Amino acid sequence: MSEIEEAINRVKGRVKGLLITGPDGNSVRSTMTKAEDSKLTGYINQLVDKARSVVRDVNPANDMTLLRFTLKRHEILVTPGRNFRIIVLQEINKSEEGAKPT
Amino acid sequence: MSEIEEAINRVKGRVKGLLITGPDGNSVRSTMTKAEDSKLTGYINQLVDKARSVVRDVNPANDMTLLRFTLKRHEILVTPGRNFRIIVLQEINKSEEGAKPT
Structure with a gap:
C-alpha cells in the first residue's frame, strides 16, 4: 500500500473527505465523488x-x-503546498463544539 | 473594568493584537495602532x-x-459574528510549529 494510502487510512475516522490537488488545482487523489471534488476544489x-x-x-x-x-x-x-494542496473535510468533535480557540 | 477589557487582558500573553470590528467593518476596539488596524481590517x-x-x-x-x-x-x-468580528493575531507556540492539524 502506498504511503499516501496509508496516510488516508490513518485519518479516515473523523475525516469525511480528503482531497489532494496537483499544481493545476485539479484532484489527483480523493475519497469523495467527482461532483464533490469539483465543487470543493472550485471554491477552495x-x-x-x-x-x-x-x-x-x-x-x-x-x-x-x-x-x-x-x-x-x-x-x-x-494545506497549501507549492505543487499540491491537501483539503480535508472533517467532523467537529461534540466536545469541540463551542470550544474557545486557544 | 468592562467585560471586554477583562477578556482582552486574559488573552494578552500570546496575543500580539486583538481587534473588534463593528457592523460597518471598522475597528471599535483594538490593541494595535490605527495603521495596523486599517491594514488588517481591509484585508481580513x-x-x-x-x-x-x-x-x-x-x-x-x-x-x-x-x-x-x-x-x-x-x-x-x-470570529465572524453577525454585528461584529473579532480578529486575533497570535504567536504560534514553538511546540505547535509543524504540529499536525488534529
Whole structure:
C-alpha cells in the first residue's frame, strides 16, 4: 500500500473527505465523488489563492501554511503546498463544539 | 473594568493584537495602532466575506464560525459574528510549529 494510502487510512475516522490537488488545482487523489471534488476544489482554490495573496501583501516574506474554516458541524482544513494542496473535510468533535480557540 | 477589557487582558500573553470590528467593518476596539488596524481590517474583511459566501454557496444552511490562517510564526483567527468580528493575531507556540492539524 502506498504511503499516501496509508496516510488516508490513518485519518479516515473523523475525516469525511480528503482531497489532494496537483499544481493545476485539479484532484489527483480523493475519497469523495467527482461532483464533490469539483465543487470543493472550485471554491477552495479561489479562497486559498485570495488568502495567500493577502498574506503576501501584508508581508512578502510570510506565507500561509494552513487555512482552517470552522463551520457548524464540520471543519475544512487546507494545506497549501507549492505543487499540491491537501483539503480535508472533517467532523467537529461534540466536545469541540463551542470550544474557545486557544 | 468592562467585560471586554477583562477578556482582552486574559488573552494578552500570546496575543500580539486583538481587534473588534463593528457592523460597518471598522475597528471599535483594538490593541494595535490605527495603521495596523486599517491594514488588517481591509484585508481580513474581504477574505471573511468571500469565505462566508463560499460556505453559503456550498450549503445555504451552513455558516462559518471561525476562520484561522496559520502563517510561519503567527496565526490570525477571525470570529465572524453577525454585528461584529473579532480578529486575533497570535504567536504560534514553538511546540505547535509543524504540529499536525488534529
